[in-house]
Amino acid sequence: MATFVDRVTLHLRAGNGGNGCVSVRREKFKPLAGPDGGNGGNGGDIVLVADPQVTTLLGYHRHPHRSSDNGGFGMGDHRSGHTGEELELPVPVGTVVKSADGEELVDLTEPGMRFVAAAGGLGGLGNAALATQKRKAPGFALLGTPGWEGDILLELKTVADVALVGYPSAGKSSLIAALSAAKPKIADYPFTTLHPNLGVVQAGDVRYTVADVPGLIEGASEGRGLGLEFLRHVERCSALLHVLDCATLEPGRDPLSDLEVILGELAAYPVPEGQVPLLERPQLIALNKIDVPDARELADFVRPDLEARGYRVFEISTVSHEGLRALSFALAELVEEARKAEAAEAEIRPRIVIRPKAVDDAGFTVKVEGGSDGPVYRILGAKPERWVAQTDFANDEAVGYLADRLAKLGVEDRLFTAGAVAGSTVVIGRDNGVVFDWEPTLTSTAELITAPRGTDARIDQSARPTRAQRREDYFDRMDGKAEARAELLREKEAGLWQDDDYDDYDGQDSGASSEETGRE
Ligand SMILES: Nc1nc2c(ncn2[C@@H]2O[C@H](COP(=O)(O)OP(=O)(O)OP(=O)(O)O)[C@@H](O)[C@H]2O)c(=O)[nH]1
Ligand SMILES: [Mg+2]
Structure with missing residues (x-):
């Protein structure tokens, strides 16, 4: 059964930034001619793009794990690592993106709208880029930072171009099965369909999607039957096809009164702001089951009445396939018109790119937490956390550079004011943060270990x-x-x-x- 997927959790892993390179240029007669390590490339972003050509999230349901390219490592001779390629994930227009804990991040309502769902890591600077007047030959480079990794939730609002609406057992599922390759459950009891089925119909050059939704009965807009669930799906379609059962034997039912009931329910359904009310959307009528002789008679009888009200009416049978071709082309016309109107509107609007909310990059906080052996000083902030990720802790010079950066940002001072003393436990970052035994002189440990940081005894004449x-x-x-x-x-x-x-x-x-x- 081709069940329609309108919710999917994606597991994303954006590319890591490439590490910077430590390298020293060699020339004839001048083997140590200065640092020439190139920068690492940035990791590729993962970007969701609202694409009118895409109608379902089914592909993501099947392959929910997506990752983008890592950035390349920097190399000697000032060669930068390549930039990781961006991964574009086309999603249907009307996809709502939510964070793993359900917070709405963005609603991709316009064709072409882009949302950076997972940002790639930053490439690390090579030692050439880290060289300064004072630090002529850095013996370290920065590491690339990891790309964003985590889950996001995609929810589809516009499920299809056309919604089939009608009483239970009117033959909606049979119709979608006859028009498309969808294989929904069909049976002669009401409410056979509990979840919407989606079929793709090809009529000439036009390809469109049809949603077969659960049956609608009187009181649906107040939640009777599968009421609101049903209408929530109709809300997402741009055109409606009324499927009217001409062969029902139920007392009190005939195509005209069925239609009245359904129109009443559609009118009573409040659509969200900014959307076209259901009854103002283009509608067609299909009088179904005309393979049954009585039904054909009834259809012929009610047809002029319906046409007088301005509807285009098609007499069909999902059993004999009579009238289906004409119906599918008429639907295609309707869909084309709707799409043209939408595209015209979209052209006026500029291309919208949405990035996740910018985090406050400048600040940081020092939190004092009670630990079993003394207080723990936790430093949180985009910058310090990124710097830690960029540090190669096996390299003393790199650690010293980190200490310099932290001191310059004012971390050291703030630790003092917070009451930290030598030997206090300092953690940078949230979960699996990096733990330090704080030494207020951390800034200068690297100098104590070797020659002043950033000098290479082999290059710097004064140090020889x-x-x-x-x-x-x-x-x-x-x-x-x-x-x-x-x-x-x-x-x-x-x-x-x-x-x-x-x-x-x-x-x-x-x-x-x-x-x-x-x-x-
Ligand atoms: N004779 C005849 N029977 C039909 C035709 N179309 C559907 N049926 C029958 O009508 C019954 C209901 O068909 P479904 O397609 O399940 O109806 P539905 O509208 O999807 O019903 P729900 O899912 O319950 O809302 C089935 O027994 C079908 O075989 C038709 O064109 N001619
Ligand atoms: Mg059905």
Whole structure:
């Protein structure tokens, strides 16, 4: 059964940003000619596009996991990583996008409207881009940040071009089965159809969708039968086809009074603001079951009456397929007109692109939370959290750079005011945030570990030992060597050495090792 899907949960994963590159340019006679690591590329976004050609969410129901391209890694020689390709997901016009917890994000009501549902990660800067006057040769690059990953909910409002309306057992499901490839459940008891079925009809060059919805009875607009559920679906269609049963044996029913009841119900249904009331939408009438002799007679009888009221009337039989072709072409005309009107309106409107609400990028908060061993200082904010994601914690220089950035933003000061002391636990980010043992001097740890950050002893002339220093080092080393040798000989003479130890001893080796000690 071709059930119609009007709600689907998508699992999205936008592309990660590529990492920046650490690289040093090499030239003949100038092997360390400055940083030349390129930037990583941005990850691709996942964008929903309202597309009039698309009528169902069925494709997403079958393949709910979608992901876009990662950005490329930066490379040496100033080569940037490639930008991850954007993934466009065409959705029917009238798709409502909701967050995983049901909050409406956007209503894609206009053809061509775009919504960035999952933003790609940022590419990390390479060490060339991170170089400054002070930091001539950064020995680190920034990591790419991960792309957005999570669930969103798609709900369809406009389900079809044409809605079939009529009493239960009028033959709506039979009609959609005869017109399209849909295979709905058909039976001779009322309310066979409980969920709308959708069929795609091809009439000449025109292709349109028809929704077979549950039967409608008197009082439906007050919720009788499957009432409101039914009308909610009709609300989403641009044209209506009344299917009237000419062969019913139920007392008090005939095509004309059936139509009256249905029109009454449609009129009573309040459509949401901005939508055309149901009865003002284009409508056709199909008098069904004319393969039954009595029914054909009845159809011929009521037809002039209906036409006098301004309806186009088609006598059909879903059993013998009589009249179906003419009906399908008439519906196609109706749909074409509706689409043209819509397109004309759409042309006037500019292309609308909607991005998720911009987060306040500038600020951050420090929250003090009670932990089992002392308070935990939690830092929340788009910037600090992104910076943490960009940091390669295996690289001291990168960690130092992070500390600099945080200090510059004022995080350090705010921690002080919040009462943090050396050794306090500081967490940046919400879930699985990064935990630090806070050192107020964190800013300068990197400098303490090595030479000042951003200087490469090999490139920066001022950091290279002078000739005099090197001489001194050399003599120290030689002295150390001689001392070590003398020590060994003393030990040997004192008989401290075993025979096999002695075998291992080789003047050169020991020389090398003592040289190493000297270097330290
Ligand atoms: N003789 C005849 N019977 C028909 C025709 N079309 C439908 N029927 C019969 O009418 C009964 C109801 O048909 P359905 O298509 O299920 O009617 P429906 O309008 O979808 O009914 P609900 O889903 O209950 O609202 C079935 O027994 C069909 O075989 C027709 O053209 N001629
Ligand atoms: Mg049905």
